Structures are given as C-alpha cells and as structure tokens.
Amino acid sequence: MKLDSKIPSGPLAEKWTRHKFNVKLVNPANKRKYEIIVVGTGLAGASAAASLAELGYNVKAFCFQDSPRRAHSIAAQGGINAAKNYQNDGDSVFRLFYDTIKGGDYRSREGNVYRLAEVSVNIIDQCVAQGVPFAREYGGLLANRSFGGAQVSRTFYARGQTGQQLLLGAYSALSRQVANGKVKLYPRTEMMDVVVVDGKARGIITRNLVTGAVESHSAHAVLLCTGGYGNVFFLSTNAMGSNVTAAWRAHKKGAFFSNPCYTQIHPTCIPVSGDHQSKLTLMSESLRNDGRVWVPKTKAIAEKLRKREIAPKGIKEEDRDYYLETKYPSFGNLVPRDVASRNAKYVCDEGRGVNETGEAVFLDFRDAILRDGEDAVRGKYGNLFDMYEKITGENPYKTPMMIYPAVHYTMGGLWVDYNLMTTVPGLYALGEANFSDHGANRLGASALMQGLADGYFVAPYTVGDYLAGLPYDKIPEDHPEFRKAEETVKSRIQQLLGIKGSKTVDHFHKKLGKIMWNHCGMARNAAGLTKAKEMIRTLKEEFWSDVKVLGTGEELNLSLEKAHRVADFLELGELMIDDALHRNESCGGHFRDEYQTPEGEALRDDENFAYVAAWEYLGEGKEEALHKEELVFENVKLTQRSYK
Amino acid sequence: MSWVSKTLNSTLGKKLLMALTGLFLILFLVVHLAGNLQLLLPDEGKSFNIYAETMASNPLIRAVSIFNFGFIALHAIYSAILTRHNKKSRPVGYAMTKGSANSTWSSRNMGILGSLILVFILIHLRGFWYEFKFGEIPYVTYEGVTYKNGYAVVSAAFENILYVIVYVVSMAVLAFHLSHGFSSAFQTLGINHKKYTPFIQKVGVGFAILVPALFALIPIIMFLQSS
Amino acid sequence: MNLTLKVWRQKNPSDKGGFKTYTISGISSDMSFLEMLDVLNEDLSDKGEDPIHFDHDCREGICGMCSLYINGQPHGPQQTTTCQLHMRSFSDGDTITIEPWRASAFPILKDLVVDRSSFDRIIQAGGYISVNTGGVPDANEIPIPKVISDESFDAATCIGCGACVAACKNASAMLFVSAKISQLALLPQGKVEKRERAEKMVAQMDAEGFGACTNTGACAAECPKEIKLSNIARMNREYFSASLSTENV
Known part of the structure; x- marks a missing residue:
C-alpha cells in the first residue's frame, strides 16, 4: 500500500485555501442525515464535536471520564501559540511554521505544519469570543509571553491554567450543542473497538463503564480524539486514565501507527519521591523564562x-554550574524540551543530581526575585509555586525548586493524511492521537494549538468532503460486523476476568513502565532496545496468564478498565521499540546513543530517515510491516538544530 | 404574573423573601427598641404609656404592624419551606462533619435559632400584646387624659425572675441569629462589594450585639428595680 | 505511619451500603492521599477483595474528578483537591473517615463514586456564549480591562468537582453555578445573553434538586480553587435583574 498524504499542490501559503475551495460540500439540508462519532472530549474532541454539530451534523460524543470537562487537555499549563504578531516582534505565519518544523527536527510535513500556523490566529479569536479569559495588559489588550524556545512572544496564556480555560471554552461550545440536541453525550463510556464495514469505518463498540453494557454505535464517520499514550511508561504527566486503547484498536483494524518512538520528555517535572508514586506532575515550562x-x-x-549536609543556598556562585546557559549561550535556559531534558540526564548521570535519588536538578528563582521582586514572581507563577509547595512541602520562594524530566507527550500516533483521515476510510484521528504536526519533537504551547486547529478548523472541512461521497443510510447496529465486534469485545472481557491470576494489573503496568523508561526513554541504544523487546514479550505472556482482575463485567470495575488498557500498552510498547530500533538516527524525542555529534547533540540522518514510519498491523504475533512516507521539504532547508 | 411566582418560587426567590422580610424585621427591632427603652425612664412609665397609646391608635402604625406580623409569618413559613427543601437535597447525611472548619456555628443553625425566636415571640405576644389588647389592664391618667397602664403590666411581669431569664436567653438567641442574618441578607440581595461588605459585616456584628443587649437590659433593670 | 480507615462501601446505586474499617501500615508522609488508597487497593486486590472505587484522573488538582469527604470535610483538611492532599497532613495512628459526596443531585454509583452529570446539565442550560466556530471578530477588537478580565478568570478557575455542594449543609450548588454566571457576565462577550443565562441556569439548578443558600460560606471556604462568595451575590443580582427585565412572562 502506497501512503498518500494528499498534500494539495501549489505554493505552501495557498495549499489550505485551495484545498478548502476544492473539498466537496454537503448541502445544509443533508447534513442532518449524517451521524458522526467523536471519541474523546479533550480540546480536539470537544471542538470537533461542537463545530460539526454547529454545521448541522448529528454527533455522538464519548468520553471515559464522568464529564467531558475532565479530559486531560485541562491540565496543560503554559499557553497556546498563535502567529498574531500582536507584540510587533517579527512573528508571522511563516515564522511559526518554520519554528515548528525546525523544532520538530524536520520530521513533519510542511503542508500540515503551515496550515497549523495559518489557523493558529483563528483559534485565539474563537476562544476569546467564547469567553476564555486570556491574560491581558492594563490597556485591555491580550498579553503574550515567549515560551519554550521561541524567540518571539507569541504565546497566549491564562495564568498557569491555559489548557483548563481552553477546554472549558470548547466544553461550553459542546454543551451548547447538547442543549440544541445536535450532540448526544456518552460520559463514562469507553470505546472498545472500531467497526469496519466494506473497508470503511462505520461505527464503534463501547462499554458503559457504570453498567458494563457492551453497545454498538453506527455512524458515517468516526473521529478518534483520544490523546496520547505516554502512560505506557506508567509514570508520566498524563492523567491516570489516559490510554492508547481507542487508537490501538483502530490500529488493529487497519489504521497505520506512525512514529510511535517519538516521545517527549518534559524537562520541568517534580522529581520522583518514591516507589508509591502514581504519576508525575509537570511544572509549566514557562518557569524556565x-x-x-x-x-x-x-x-x-x-x-x-x-x-x-548543606543547603542549596549555601553553595557559592563559582561552585554552581548553570549548564544550559554555558552550553547554549543564545538560548540558555530556553532550549527546546528534548535538549533541556537530555542535559539534565547527563549531569545527573555524572553524579551531580541534587536530591536523595540523585535524579533532580535545581530550577532557581533567586535572581528573578532579586531582580523583579517576590510579588512580580508570584504574579507570574504563584499557582505553580503553590502547587510545588503542596506536593513537596518546600517553599520555592526560599529554596530552589528541584526538577527532573518526565514523559509528557507522544508525537507519534495514528497515521493521517492532510485531511486527518487514517488509512481506514471514514476513520479520523485528531489532536495528540494523530502523528501529524510535531515531527520528532513538539514545541511548547503547540499541543493546545494543534488540538484546537484540528477540531475547530480542519476536521469540519475535511470530514464533510468525505461524507459528501457517502450514502445517507446508516448501517444497522445489528449488522453482522457489529455483532462480530461486540462478541470479540465480550469474549475479551471474559478472558481477562477468567485468568484469575496472582498479580494485579498495576504490577504489570509498573513493570512495563520501568522497561520502557530504562530502554526506550530519554536515550536509547540497539542493545537495550533488543533486550527490552524480549522483556516485554515475556511480560505480555505473564500478563495473559497471571493477571488478577476482580469483580464482574457488569458493574463499575476499575481493575477491568485498567486491564484492557494495560493489555494494549503491552502491545504498543513492543511497537515503540521496533520503531526506535529501526530508526538509526537521533532526532527530537528519539535519541539513540549510537548517533550523536561529538558534542553529544542529536545526529540526524536525513538521507536515510527523512520519512514518516507508518506501521501496519498484520495479525497476532506477527511483526508489523513498515511503510514509509517520504518527507519532502520545498520551503525550508534542513539544518542541524543548534541552540548554541 | 406567572413570572413573579416563578421567580419567587426559585431557591433564589425564596431566599430573596427571607432577606427582605429579615431586613424589615431588623428595622422593626430598632423602632421597637426605641419605644421600649422608655420603660427605663424615671417617670413611672408615663412616656412609655403615652407612646404605647399613640402607636396603638395611629392607623399608619397599625397597618405597619399588620405587615410586621405578616412578615414574621412569611419569614417563618419560608424558612420552613427552605429547610424542607434543603433536607431533601441531602436525604442521607454524613457520618462525620466538621462544620467548624468552614463556617460559623450560627450560620449553620439559623433554623434552630429562628425557631427559638418564634417561640419567644409567642410568649412575648401572649404576655404583653395580648394583655394590652384584650387583658384586664389598669388605667392611669396624665394631664386629664386616661391611658392604659402598660408599664404596670410590664413591671409586674419582670418581677418574676424566670420571666427575666427567658427574656435574656431569648435575646442571646436573637443576637446569634442576627450575627449571621444581618450581613447574610445583604449577600442574598446581591450586595457584595470589596469596599462595602466589610463595613456591612461590622455593622451587622455591632447590631447583633447592641440591639439584643439593650433589649435584655430592660427586664434586668426592671427586675433589679422591683427588688 | 499506620492508619485506620473507615470507608463507605456500596456495591451499586440501589445497595444500602455501609462503612468498612481497614487498617493500613507503612504509609509515607510524601504519598498523596490517593496514593495511600492505591496502596490499600493493592492490598485488597492481593487478598481477593474488591478494591475501593473512587474517582480520580489527572492527579494534578485540575480535572476536578477526585472527590472524597475526608474526616468531615470535602477533599480533607487542606483547601485543595484530594489528589493534592498529602499524607503529611495526617499523623501516625489517625482514624480517617472517608465518605462519598452526599447530595440527591449526586447519586452514588459505587463506593465513593458519585454521578455529577447534574453539573453538566446546568452548563448545558446556558453556561456558554452562543458563538459558532468561525466568523468571530479579531481577539483584540474587544479590549477588556485587566481587572475585569482577572475577576472573570478567578471565577473561571472552577474545576466542577462539587466540593461546594458536598460542603454545604444544604447541598447547594450556588457557588458552582454562580462561578460560571459570573465569569461570563463580567466579560463583554458574555454580557449579550447574561439575563437569559442566569434565568436558565438557576432554573436547571433547581430542577436538579440542589439546596438553597444559607450564606454559611462553607462552599468558598472549602473550594480548592478559592472561588469567592461574591460570585453568589453577583448571581443573585443577575438573576433578580433578569427576572425583572427579560420579556419571558
């Protein structure tokens, strides 16, 4: 199968405009004859569901949380980028495009990234109109800050809760459509499978998490907006419930999975304090400003x-190593996330880590407080400082914070074309669930931008284009394919409940996380990866013979929910390793020890690896097949990233 | 006028009625106190008796007093309705609650305080209002005009220490009720402002202490005078 | 530290439910409260007992999914979410009582898990600005004074956890509803439909069976996001002026 990215022809700046003109339209009166399923209600899901419903389509929106407002987009702190150039500091759509391509280490598509930068300005307008209270200047206009390695101030923010405010905006738009009767909500409902009829995605199978009922939902198109898979590492900044299940089931039904090894390790998280740790907490990157x-x-x-024996304050200036400022004089503490993370790992590997576990570095506000005063610092970061103090019991105004990298975002995901459609016709992936816009590394404040771009401004056009060619009639929910999929889901539930082994689901999840973190984390090498693959296979076998899932399938059963998710993580983990192993280069969120410059920077191999790896599932126990989508760069020159 | 009943039947509307009637009753307390303090003047009850007669004969005051009774009733009835509604909102309670961590005792017990005040009002009405209106009451003549000698009834009543205790305790209850009710009424009316709310709260506390204290002073002094 | 836990266990919505007592040892003061429950649940699972069900997701204090009424207070003794409550707030030998949110509008689904979809329905009744995607003015065309924007933001930080309802002796949702009404009423974009919004949201709040307000202030004192009581006053203003001025007879 040849992958067709369907990037429109023509000059970069006109591609999206042309494409919007060329897509087929659905007559307003006919839109109500189509049903669209949206799985996930984060920024991508809520914005897509609301926008499609506004257009007139009938939408069913699903989430596993008790309310759409709880999706993990809510936890994004720092901000959202947009090429508004309100600050007159030289920003433009092209600059945002260029920064994103470069930040992604030249492993993303020019066409997609340019479109992202182009619609970024609309997102801000949309959110303000919805009542999102972005930070403002005294004159009443919007405030911006520079963020995560950008040399212009293009980040819009709402204190340290930008994700929350944007999600509540999208949630309110979604709620409005629920009230209008155009969206039907299914909270506490988990997608268990995609139903493909005649090669097209025609619905999903769900499990009602309260009653345990397995149900079929038929539709004309299915949008997966189910986020990333960082929880494969057990410890990550993701929510406890974040999972890969929806994307993975789609993958097993024919959707290719792309670049799974690209993992973003966020440099500013609160360090691990002990074995009991259930998740890691991010401190916004804005702190590095x-x-x-x-x-x-x-x-x-x-x-x-x-x-x-000594306090950090007591360490003399000449004994401190501000290693980012020394090593990267022009970017200093604002180098991209992967660079900052890797350098923290290096200094800790050298034995210079600063907490009991030896896995932490200081993030010190002493000089900022001296320069701007404590009140100014509190004004910018007050809530983050409070959060830090609540978790660690230490006051960051008095003693430097301690931070360490943690898994934060996964750039990989379901392969999609320019229309955000996966390799299964009618099946779309939006937001973090797809692989499309961040290449090998995502820039700060770009996740919110991508989620909302996909949901508000891309999917509403491209889904219509697909539907316009589709007959109105729905596949009945008692169609054999639905029946078959339901049976598969039910038998898997029975299988999990029937193992009655001796180890809890968390036991396996923690083990998998350790394998992934040690061998497929911040730095990888062929030997480690090969070993890890074996370890995962063994763990998987052990899981399916010795996992203990209590309770029944007909009730609220948290261990059963988790068992499903961990079973899928086990399979995904193996694919991540395959992907990391095959990519014999270092780029962005994929760093191979074998491929680095003499200075220890990532060494890309553009000649052999300037492609998107798209993996095809071939069946239980079989190695997945690799497909390559070559990346074509017509507007940027590939350079070695340098933040010196 | 369905919109009126719709508004007043909402939880907010019911609270509005509580606040408005409450504020009226607060005003009434001031007027009532001003009259009653005349009991303490060293004129053997002359000012008080004249004042009482004037109040009873003035048609405007009579109308207001009817409203007053109506508002007391409304305040009580609506509090009962709201209490019932609120109980229904949490049919199963907590095994353990720590209200002191987040609110004042009086704010959580307005219903009990109010009920005690209602009982007091009934005792008070039976003891004085009913006696003045329908009881056998001595008369007194000042400058050729005959007045009902209410003062005599009051001073006779407050010779009884039990009666005095009931009054003093009831005024303490009123103080607690007012300590929350005064500022709460403003909050319900939507009056909450950084500049004014602290002032309203201070006035509320002052009012809640001063007014019941002065009311309580009357039986105490009259009791002491009698013995 | 060693602890005794009295936990509400209820198999399903129709089960009567009751307290069960567990003892747990080896708890570190660095653990979060939910991590302590994770440890207990691993113990229970090892013994073949059904783990305690409780809602939680982000564990960063922002999603609003965690609940738990701990020792007589929603989210426990600190003014924060349960997931941000750490065991250093307790001492060795303590007995901790853990109950679900109690309100007729928050029916219990299982153990400590309650159904808060009533909050969603209140938002659906009017907690939004009616704009469609696209066709909106440039973001900087509507200047908003910083103080107003900040005040609106303070109200907008509500995470919809329901601690206000849980804390209120009347199980009232006024703080939640007023936060959304305030956020939108303060902004010029939201002023357009503020009257209808106030009427509809209050009507839905009442229809869900939440209690009335006694102005005890318990909601604001327990709110993990420090939503202020002044929002309730603003909601009252908005509601009364709306019922006087709208043409909905």
Whole structure:
C-alpha cells in the first residue's frame, strides 16, 4: 500500500485555501442525515464535536471520564501559540511554521505544519469570543509571553491554567450543542473497538463503564480524539486514565501507527519521591523564562546536598554550574524540551543530581526575585509555586525548586493524511492521537494549538468532503460486523476476568513502565532496545496468564478498565521499540546513543530517515510491516538544530 | 404574573423573601427598641404609656404592624419551606462533619435559632400584646387624659425572675441569629462589594450585639428595680 | 505511619451500603492521599477483595474528578483537591473517615463514586456564549480591562468537582453555578445573553434538586480553587435583574 498524504499542490501559503475551495460540500439540508462519532472530549474532541454539530451534523460524543470537562487537555499549563504578531516582534505565519518544523527536527510535513500556523490566529479569536479569559495588559489588550524556545512572544496564556480555560471554552461550545440536541453525550463510556464495514469505518463498540453494557454505535464517520499514550511508561504527566486503547484498536483494524518512538520528555517535572508514586506532575515550562537551571560543579558538593549536609543556598556562585546557559549561550535556559531534558540526564548521570535519588536538578528563582521582586514572581507563577509547595512541602520562594524530566507527550500516533483521515476510510484521528504536526519533537504551547486547529478548523472541512461521497443510510447496529465486534469485545472481557491470576494489573503496568523508561526513554541504544523487546514479550505472556482482575463485567470495575488498557500498552510498547530500533538516527524525542555529534547533540540522518514510519498491523504475533512516507521539504532547508 | 411566582418560587426567590422580610424585621427591632427603652425612664412609665397609646391608635402604625406580623409569618413559613427543601437535597447525611472548619456555628443553625425566636415571640405576644389588647389592664391618667397602664403590666411581669431569664436567653438567641442574618441578607440581595461588605459585616456584628443587649437590659433593670 | 480507615462501601446505586474499617501500615508522609488508597487497593486486590472505587484522573488538582469527604470535610483538611492532599497532613495512628459526596443531585454509583452529570446539565442550560466556530471578530477588537478580565478568570478557575455542594449543609450548588454566571457576565462577550443565562441556569439548578443558600460560606471556604462568595451575590443580582427585565412572562 502506497501512503498518500494528499498534500494539495501549489505554493505552501495557498495549499489550505485551495484545498478548502476544492473539498466537496454537503448541502445544509443533508447534513442532518449524517451521524458522526467523536471519541474523546479533550480540546480536539470537544471542538470537533461542537463545530460539526454547529454545521448541522448529528454527533455522538464519548468520553471515559464522568464529564467531558475532565479530559486531560485541562491540565496543560503554559499557553497556546498563535502567529498574531500582536507584540510587533517579527512573528508571522511563516515564522511559526518554520519554528515548528525546525523544532520538530524536520520530521513533519510542511503542508500540515503551515496550515497549523495559518489557523493558529483563528483559534485565539474563537476562544476569546467564547469567553476564555486570556491574560491581558492594563490597556485591555491580550498579553503574550515567549515560551519554550521561541524567540518571539507569541504565546497566549491564562495564568498557569491555559489548557483548563481552553477546554472549558470548547466544553461550553459542546454543551451548547447538547442543549440544541445536535450532540448526544456518552460520559463514562469507553470505546472498545472500531467497526469496519466494506473497508470503511462505520461505527464503534463501547462499554458503559457504570453498567458494563457492551453497545454498538453506527455512524458515517468516526473521529478518534483520544490523546496520547505516554502512560505506557506508567509514570508520566498524563492523567491516570489516559490510554492508547481507542487508537490501538483502530490500529488493529487497519489504521497505520506512525512514529510511535517519538516521545517527549518534559524537562520541568517534580522529581520522583518514591516507589508509591502514581504519576508525575509537570511544572509549566514557562518557569524556565525566569528560573535558572543549575547543579553543583562537582560531584563532591552534590553528594553533600543529597545527604542534606548543606543547603542549596549555601553553595557559592563559582561552585554552581548553570549548564544550559554555558552550553547554549543564545538560548540558555530556553532550549527546546528534548535538549533541556537530555542535559539534565547527563549531569545527573555524572553524579551531580541534587536530591536523595540523585535524579533532580535545581530550577532557581533567586535572581528573578532579586531582580523583579517576590510579588512580580508570584504574579507570574504563584499557582505553580503553590502547587510545588503542596506536593513537596518546600517553599520555592526560599529554596530552589528541584526538577527532573518526565514523559509528557507522544508525537507519534495514528497515521493521517492532510485531511486527518487514517488509512481506514471514514476513520479520523485528531489532536495528540494523530502523528501529524510535531515531527520528532513538539514545541511548547503547540499541543493546545494543534488540538484546537484540528477540531475547530480542519476536521469540519475535511470530514464533510468525505461524507459528501457517502450514502445517507446508516448501517444497522445489528449488522453482522457489529455483532462480530461486540462478541470479540465480550469474549475479551471474559478472558481477562477468567485468568484469575496472582498479580494485579498495576504490577504489570509498573513493570512495563520501568522497561520502557530504562530502554526506550530519554536515550536509547540497539542493545537495550533488543533486550527490552524480549522483556516485554515475556511480560505480555505473564500478563495473559497471571493477571488478577476482580469483580464482574457488569458493574463499575476499575481493575477491568485498567486491564484492557494495560493489555494494549503491552502491545504498543513492543511497537515503540521496533520503531526506535529501526530508526538509526537521533532526532527530537528519539535519541539513540549510537548517533550523536561529538558534542553529544542529536545526529540526524536525513538521507536515510527523512520519512514518516507508518506501521501496519498484520495479525497476532506477527511483526508489523513498515511503510514509509517520504518527507519532502520545498520551503525550508534542513539544518542541524543548534541552540548554541 | 406567572413570572413573579416563578421567580419567587426559585431557591433564589425564596431566599430573596427571607432577606427582605429579615431586613424589615431588623428595622422593626430598632423602632421597637426605641419605644421600649422608655420603660427605663424615671417617670413611672408615663412616656412609655403615652407612646404605647399613640402607636396603638395611629392607623399608619397599625397597618405597619399588620405587615410586621405578616412578615414574621412569611419569614417563618419560608424558612420552613427552605429547610424542607434543603433536607431533601441531602436525604442521607454524613457520618462525620466538621462544620467548624468552614463556617460559623450560627450560620449553620439559623433554623434552630429562628425557631427559638418564634417561640419567644409567642410568649412575648401572649404576655404583653395580648394583655394590652384584650387583658384586664389598669388605667392611669396624665394631664386629664386616661391611658392604659402598660408599664404596670410590664413591671409586674419582670418581677418574676424566670420571666427575666427567658427574656435574656431569648435575646442571646436573637443576637446569634442576627450575627449571621444581618450581613447574610445583604449577600442574598446581591450586595457584595470589596469596599462595602466589610463595613456591612461590622455593622451587622455591632447590631447583633447592641440591639439584643439593650433589649435584655430592660427586664434586668426592671427586675433589679422591683427588688 | 499506620492508619485506620473507615470507608463507605456500596456495591451499586440501589445497595444500602455501609462503612468498612481497614487498617493500613507503612504509609509515607510524601504519598498523596490517593496514593495511600492505591496502596490499600493493592492490598485488597492481593487478598481477593474488591478494591475501593473512587474517582480520580489527572492527579494534578485540575480535572476536578477526585472527590472524597475526608474526616468531615470535602477533599480533607487542606483547601485543595484530594489528589493534592498529602499524607503529611495526617499523623501516625489517625482514624480517617472517608465518605462519598452526599447530595440527591449526586447519586452514588459505587463506593465513593458519585454521578455529577447534574453539573453538566446546568452548563448545558446556558453556561456558554452562543458563538459558532468561525466568523468571530479579531481577539483584540474587544479590549477588556485587566481587572475585569482577572475577576472573570478567578471565577473561571472552577474545576466542577462539587466540593461546594458536598460542603454545604444544604447541598447547594450556588457557588458552582454562580462561578460560571459570573465569569461570563463580567466579560463583554458574555454580557449579550447574561439575563437569559442566569434565568436558565438557576432554573436547571433547581430542577436538579440542589439546596438553597444559607450564606454559611462553607462552599468558598472549602473550594480548592478559592472561588469567592461574591460570585453568589453577583448571581443573585443577575438573576433578580433578569427576572425583572427579560420579556419571558
């Protein structure tokens, strides 16, 4: 199968405009004859469901949480990028496009990224109109800040809760359509499978998480807006419920999975405190605007710190190593996430880590407080400082914060074309669930932008284009394909409940997480990956013979829900390793020890790896087949990223 | 006028009635106190008796007093309706609650405080209002005009220590009721402002202490005078 | 530390339910409250007992999914969400009582899990600005004074957890509803339909069976996002002026 990305022809800046003109339209009176399923109600899902319903389609929206407002987009802190150039500092659509392509280490499509930058300006307008209270200047106009490696101030923010405010905006738009009768909500409902009839996605199978009922939902198109799969690492900044199940089931039904190894490790998280840890908490990257990252210059001082023999304050200026500022004079503490994370790992590997576990570096606000005053710092980061203090019991105004990288975002996901359609016709993937716009590394404040771009401004055009060629009649829900899919789901539930083994689901999840973090985390190598693959296979076998899932399938059953998700993570983990192993280069969120410059920077191999890896599922126990979508760069010159 | 009943039947509307009637009753307390304090003047009840007669004969005051009774009734009836509604909103309670962590005792017990006040009002009406109106009451003549000698009834009543205790305790109950009710009424009316609310709250506390204290002073002094 | 937990267990919505007592040892003060429950649940699962069901998701204090009425207070002794409550707030040997949110508008689904979809229906009744995607003015065309925008933001930070309802002796949802009404009524974009919004949202709140307000202030004192009581006053203003001025007779 040849992958067709369907990027429109023509000059970069006109592609999307032309495409919008060329897509087929559905007559307003006919829109109500189509049913669209949207799985997930985060930024991508809620915005898509609301926008499609506004157009007149009938939408069914599903989420596993108790309310659409709880989707994990809500936890995004820092901000959302848009090429508004309100600050007159030289920003433009092209610059945002260029920064995103470069930030993604030249592993994303020009056409998609340009469109993202282009619609970014509309997103801000839309959100303000919905009542999202973005930060403002005293004159009443919107405020911006520079964020995560950008040299212009293009980030719009709402204190440290931008994701929350944007999601509540999308949720309110969705709620309005629920009230209008155009969206039917299915909270506490998990998608268990995609139903493909005659090669087209025609519905899904769900499990009602309260009653356990397995149900069929037929539709004309299915949109998966189900987020990323960072929880394959067990510990991540993702919500406890974030999972890959929907995307993985789609993958097994024919949707290719792309670049699964690209994992973003966020540099500013609160370090792990012990084995009981259930998740990691991110501290917004915006903290790096004013905080200075450092560790002691020598191992000896670091050891004293770890034993709590000295306080960080007592360390003299000349004994501090502001390693990011020294190594990257022009970007300093604002280098992209992967660079910041890897350098934290290096200094800790050298034995210069600053907490008991040796896996933490300082993020120090001493100088910012001296320069701007404590009140100014509180104004910008107050809620983040409070959060830090609540979790660690330490006051960051008095003593430097400690941070360490943690898994945060997964750039990989279901392969989609320019229309956001997967390799299964009628099946779309939006937001973090797809692979499309961030290449090998996502820039700060770009996830919110992509989720909303896909949902508000892309899918409403491209889904219509597909539907226009489809007959109105729905496949009945008692169609054999639905029946068959339902049976598969039910038998899997019975299988999980029937194992009655000796180890809990979390036991397996934690083990998988450790394997992934140690061998497929911040730095990978062929030997480790090969070993990890074996370990996962063994773990998977052990899971299916020894997992203990209590309770029944006909009730609210958290361990059963988790068992489904972990079973899928086990399969995904193996594919991530295959992908990491085959990509013999380092780029963005994929760093192979074997491929680095003499200075220890990622060494790309554009000649052999400037492609999107798209994996095809071939059946239980079979190796997946690799398909390559070559990346064509006509508007940017591929350079080695340098933040010196 | 369905919109009126719709508004007043909403939880907000019911609270509005509570606040408005409450505020009227607060005003009434001031007027009532001003009259009653005349009991303490060293004129053997002359000012008080004249004042009582004037109040009873003025048609405007009589009308207001009918409203007053109506408002007391409304305030009580609506509090009963609201209490029932609120109980229904949480049919199964908590095994353990720690209300002191988040609110004042009086704010959580307005219903009990109010019920005690209602009982007091009934005792008070039976003891004085009913006696003045329908009881056998001595008369007194000032400058050729004959007045009902209410003062005599009151001073006789407050010779009884039990009666005095009932009054003093009831005024303490009223104080707690007012300590929440005064500022709460403003909040319900939507009056909450950084500049004014702290002032309203202070006035509320002052009012809740001063007015019941002065009311309570009357039986105490009259009791002491009698013995 | 070692602890005794008294936990509400209820198999399903129709089950009567009751408290069960568990003892747990080896709890570190660095654990979050939910991580302590995770440990207990692993213990229970090992013993073949059904783990305690409770709602939680982001564990960062923002999604609003976690609940739990701990020792007589929603989200426990700190003014934060349960997931951000750490065991350093307790001492060795403590007995901790854990109950679900109690309100007729929040029916219990299982153990400590309640159904808060009533909140969603209140938002659906009017907690939005009626704009469609596209066709909106440039974001900077509507200047909004910073103080107004900030006040609106303060109200907008509500996470919809329901602690206000749980804390209120009347199980009233006034703080939740007023936060949304305030957020939108303060902004010029939201002013357009503020009257209808107030009427509809209050009507839905009442229809869901939430209690009335006694102005005890417990909701604001327990709100993990510190939503202020002044929002309730604003809602009252908005509602009364709406019922006087709209043409809905």
